[in-house]
Amino acid sequence: MTRIPYAPALSRRSVLRLGAGASAGFALAPLTGCAGPTGAPGPGAISLGLNRSLVSLDNKLNQFDAAVTVQRAVRQALTRIGKGLRPELVLADRFEMTEPTAWTVRLREGVRYSDGNPVTVKDVSTALKMYAGVNGSFIVGLFPEMPTVEPVDERTFRLHTKRPVPILDQLMANILISPAAGNRPEELSGGPGSGPYVVTSANSGTGEYTLAVNPRYWGRRPTVDRVRVRFVPEESSRVVAVRSGELDVIDTITPDSAEQLKGLPGVRLDRTSGTRVNQLFFNFRKPRGHPLADARVREALSYAIDGEALVRDVLTDSAQQAEGVVPLALKGAVRTGAYVHDPGEARKRLAALGASDLKVKIIWESGEFPADTSVMEAVLEMLRGVGVRASLQQFEPGGDIQQWRQGRRGDWDVLGNGFSVPTGHASTSLQGMYGGTPEKERTRDTYQGYVFPRIATRLAEASAETDEKTRNERLAAVQKQIWDTRPCLWAFVPDVVLARRTRVRDVGLLQLNSYDLAAVRLEG
């Protein structure tokens, strides 16, 4: 029998095939990295994912909740709002009202900036002037008047106001102190701070920052060496990133995202009651004679909204319907009423008021509050259910909604808006929203045109009352008056929810939706 010889073990074709295979393997090997999490923070570092871009670590122009955590890690104020919304001392070790219009403050011994220079009284007086010099500052808007500084000695000074400001210690928690020489009436992009961290790299365009421990920090050294801050606008991307370990902490998450993350191994949820009220606020710039200029029509419309269903089904029980004009968690807030769902009553009242064929345009900016689009689409159907012809207009962040809000671009009827105050006191919130005057309205600096001079006067009087009991009584009376003007179609107070990897410990989430970064510990 003829034996067929074996083919050569390694033919030229086989060699070529093997070569091609190996080359493809080498070329594609880096792609395997795509299978796992990318950009993990690494040991000794944590990574935070913010839902809004942190344009600056200063807050002279604007301040959103999530930014506070990072801003306070670099720059500090004389006080801060701590647990239970109580003011706590930071750069000051004494902050007392010594007269109705004067507070005595003493800087803490040894407080200094990251460049080693001490924090001085001049820095405080300069900071106040610089904040006052910024046009349209959110922070300045919280102050009934800006205090002036009278130095007493090297560390002590008095803060004077023309009228009593009984919550000045809480308001001053928002004035970040920087060296006087480098302070400007604008948002600072650099310069030393007195906080536990220093900025080692920053890109304000992309909202990415890297912080490292301040070696000259005057207080207890933080345990986490490095902090990476990233702007991740997409909620779903933040959720995926925290699941994969690419991000360690994400805050201000929606109820649906919380539901997705609940019970996952390696992820924990922290939750507390919030101080932000989210409102469907009526446009108070409507001319006299317009149906929405009538409080009875506004009240009738509010009967169309099934708030319980919205809270239970859309917000998955992670919010409460507002029972006052400001969140009840704030000091000085009182219950003033409740939103009632009764479509029949809504139809009847609208018909009686001759507003059956009402058209309502609702505007809002994406991401203004959790599950914003779902809430708006649900409200749209509820209004249609009582015969109101409703339409929606959604603005993307960075759009011109501010112009619309001020009535400079187009007409609208209801604005989806969130309002939070970083002082923890109802009077600040009330003045910010309902303290509008005709003078302010000339420059469109009122809250959606809400101008009721009598309410503004009573609010100012109540806020200036130094006796706490009397102040709270007066504030309660004004809040009831405000409720009667029916400023909102509906309002709710969402819980503050934060998701973190389990290796991140001691995140003391505060009701103001921030936490002390220096207190955070890291395991592993």
Added chain:
Amino acid sequence: MQGALEPPAATEAGPVTRPSAVTARDLARATATRRRRSASLKLWTGAVCTLLVVVPVALAQVLPLPGAGDQDLSKRRLAPLTDGHLFGTDQLGRDVLSRVLHGGQVSLTVGVLAVVVSGLIGIVAGAAAGYYGRWVDAVVSRLLEAQMSLPLLMMLLLVVALFGPSVTVITCVIAIAQWPEVARLTRSLVLVEREKPYVAAAQVLGLPRIAILARHVIPNIVRQASLVVLLLLAQAVLLESALSYLGAGPQRPFATWGRIISDGQDYITTSWWLVTLPGLVIVLLVVGVNLLGDGLRDRTRRRTTEGSR
């Protein structure tokens, strides 16, 4: 006309002895036969896929489905095939199938209108450039080169940001974005066509140039140009979905495919159907239209080739 490689038909008398060494099996395996079969397969698959999407979308109003905006908050995020919801429900308890079909009406309307407008602009501009040449050609060619050098999606987002997101604006924007494709093809077809004897004959007869272009040249190239327009339909639907996904689509509560996916992505880990099923519908339509266009193009090319023999 019978193709040159068509096998001879069998007669009743029985199989005819072939006067060639090429067997029927060889003919069946020939490239030309394979191509014809492939074109036919593409055509049928494309037509079936397209009709599977287009027919239900067109009949959305008459199908026994809940309204696209009808909410039932107590039935949020029901899985497919639950409580009579074929595609399940979304985060507000709305029927996903109904939203996909009604959303398809918006997406398809935008797509069809956009390709009709872009087709008209492209054919007119391309034909003028190809036939008249000189400065007309220079202007049209530079315009379409300039537009093709711009990043398409960025340009669309910019225009929508400037003029506001409405169905009209989005249709116009997509139409204007797509005309260069049609214009380029039309121009090259007209360049070939204008050199043919019938054009010279028309010129000798004294017909005005515009009449020659409109009555003789364009009718001869319109079939091939319209096939490109059909292929652009898929691209237009994808562009509209991309714009809606990025938040630049028509205002809510219009349900468009891009927006349904964009809204559903927040629930991707718990409610897969909110993203997957609308995505599959888009895939089905785009693949269908592309196959249909490809098949028609292959068939037209074959007929042209056969006709020229």
